[in-house]
Amino acid sequence: MNHGIDQDAHGLSGTDREPPSITDILGSKAVLPGESIDEYKKARRLVIKELVAKSPMQLYLAEKMLDGLWWMRRYEEQKRFVIADAMVDFMVGRLSGKVTDEKRPELMQLVLNDALSPGLADILKKKDLTIEFVRDRSMAVKQEQLLELDRLIAMKAKELEGLQRSYEHVTHRKLYSERLALSVEMMRRDVKAIEVKTRKARATDHELA
Amino acid sequence: MSSLRRLQANRANSKLSTGPATRLGRLRSSRNSTTHGLSRPIDPVAFGPLLNQVHDVLLSEGFDPRQAQEIALKILDYERNIALQRELHEKRLEGRLVDAIGIADHVYELQPMMAWVEEFAVKRLFPEIPEYEEPLREAAKWVVKRSRERVSRQVQFARRRAPESVRYLRRASNQLIKALRRL
Numbered sequence: 001m002n003h004g005i006d007q008d009a010h011g012l013s014g015t016d017r018e019p020p021s022i023t024d025i026l027g028s029k030a031v032l033p034g035e036s037i038d039e040y041k042k043a044r045r046l047v048i049k050e051l052v053a054k055s056p057m058q059l060y061l062a063e064k065m066l067d068g069l070w071w072m073r074r075y076e077e078q079k080r081f082v083i084a085d086a087m088v089d090f091m092v093g094r095l096s097g098k099v100t101d102e103k104r105p106e107l108m109q110l111v112l113n114d115a116l117s118p119g120l121a122d123i124l125k126k127k128d129l130t131i132e133f134v135r136d137r138s139m140a141v142k143q144e145q146l147l148e149l150d151r152l153i154a155m156k157a158k159e160l161e162g163l164q165r166s167y168e169h170v171t172h173r174k175l176y177s178e179r180l181a182l183s184v185e186m187m188r189r190d191v192k193a194i195e196v197k198t199r200k201a202r203a204t205d206h207e208l209a
Numbered sequence: 210m211s212s213l214r215r216l217q218a219n220r221a222n223s224k225l226s227t228g229p230a231t232r233l234g235r236l237r238s239s240r241n242s243t244t245h246g247l248s249r250p251i252d253p254v255a256f257g258p259l260l261n262q263v264h265d266v267l268l269s270e271g272f273d274p275r276q277a278q279e280i281a282l283k284i285l286d287y288e289r290n291i292a293l294q295r296e297l298h299e300k301r302l303e304g305r306l307v308d309a310i311g312i313a314d315h316v317y318e319l320q321p322m323m324a325w326v327e328e329f330a331v332k333r334l335f336p337e338i339p340e341y342e343e344p345l346r347e348a349a350k351w352v353v354k355r356s357r358e359r360v361s362r363q364v365q366f367a368r369r370r371a372p373e374s375v376r377y378l379r380r381a382s383n384q385l386i387k388a389l390r391r392l
Contacts, residue, residue, distance in 0.1 A: 025262045026288050032299055056266045060284070061389075067291070074298070155379060162386035169390050174271075 021059035030067055032074070040070065051167065061167040068160040072153050079149045084111040086138035094127060244370050245293060247377035251285045260285060276392060283385040290378040297371055 023030075031040050044066055047053075053062040088108050110117065124131065139146065169176075229238045253260055260281050267277035 022263055022266055022284060025266065026259060026285075028288055028292065029295070032295065032302075055270050057270055057280075057389075064287075071294075078298075078302070152375065155375065159379075159382045159386075162382065166386050166389035169392060173392050 021063060022056055023060060023063050030063070030070065035074075040066075043070075053167075055170075057170050058167065061163055061170065065160055065163050065167070068156050068163065072156045072160075075149045075153045075156070079146055080112065082142050082145050082149070083135065083138050084108060086142045087111050087134050090134055090138055090141075091124075094129065244366065245374055245377070247290060247293065247374065247381075251282050251289075253282070256285055272392070280385075280388050283381070283388045287378075287381040287385045290374070290381040293374050294378055297374060301371075 030044075031037050044063060047062050047066045048059065051058070051062050051065075053059045085108070088104060088111055091107065092104060107120075110120070121131070124134070229235045251260075263281040263284055264274075264277050267280055268274065272280065
């Protein structure tokens with residue numbers, strides 16, 4: 001996908017504006033609370049521009065492809081969150097007294113940003129722990145949940161592939177139908193030609209007889 | 210295995226309840242075991258206005274009416290699956306995949322029984338009046354048992370609902386993709 005096409009998400013000219021799509025009719029929401037609607041809209045414009053989607057069906061499929069990518073990103077984010085949550089659980093459990101439940105949100109933010117303070121790194125070191133060890137343990141504990149999320153990502157990837165093929169099919173539908181009509185016409189002509197040949201051959205046989 | 214006495218008591222008790230009598234009550238109880246309703250095909254009457262609008266859009270694009278109807282139905286089916294996924298994902302993020310409100314409602318329903326339990330506790334504190342002790346102990350056991358059952362049902366329901374919904378989403382997306390490729 002060419003991300004360099006649309007530099008300005010809001011500065012679109014009149015010709016760039018998309019017609020209403022099936023999604024508008026259905027009123028389905030693409031983003032969850034806490035996600036950026038502007039980012040989604042920008043990505044939508046990019047995808048539509050990239051695929052040159054014009055008809056409502058093309059627009060719908062382009063949106064669904066973007067939604068697939070969006071869901072994959074969402075699941076990836078959730079994986080990150082699950083690991084971070086388990087890491088915090090482990091640290092709170094192992095470093096009781098040093099790291100209390102009140103510090104949990106702060107610690108969570110640090111783990112999510114992958115930026116542990118030197119103080120906390122020292123505490124971990126005193127307990128003979130490393131952040132890598134904590135991460136490995138957390139991943140082992142949450143293995144089932146992570147596998148489930150991986151399965152969901154794989155499902156979305158497969159769905160995306162199917163939608164892409166459908167998009168191509170819908171886009172070239174007219175071409176396919178014209179090609180089909182032409183081949184039917186050609187077959188009809190061939191059949192007529194064979195009929196003419198057969199009639200001529202019969203006529204010659206009669207004359208000879 | 211139940212004893213003969215228990216069997217007879219069950220039979221006698223079952224005659225006391227004849228189930229929902231009104232049409233509305235029967236309709237409500239028919240949905241008791243519904244987990245997500247995704248296995249049911251899209252109802253063209255209930256989804257009528259939306260279906261017609263999508264159908265009209267597809268017709269304007271040059272689809273023939275039969276194809277337009279089929280694809281519109283597949284789109285609506287896919288969308289309802291996606292909507293459930295979104296709802297479940299939101300709940301998962303908020304850590305409320307198990308229906309806490311349902312459990313709380315049930316606990317509220319059990320309030321009168323809880324009063325009995327409280328009385329039982331009082332009797333335990335004042336053993337000089339022992340005549341109600343046995344029935345109250347039974348009542349307390351019943352309350353605990355019913356609450357446990359309810360909570361475990363809720364948890365099982367939530368656990369079953371998420372993977373099943375993924376299966377139905379996969380089915381809906383495959384059907385939509387296949388319908389489009391048949392064009």
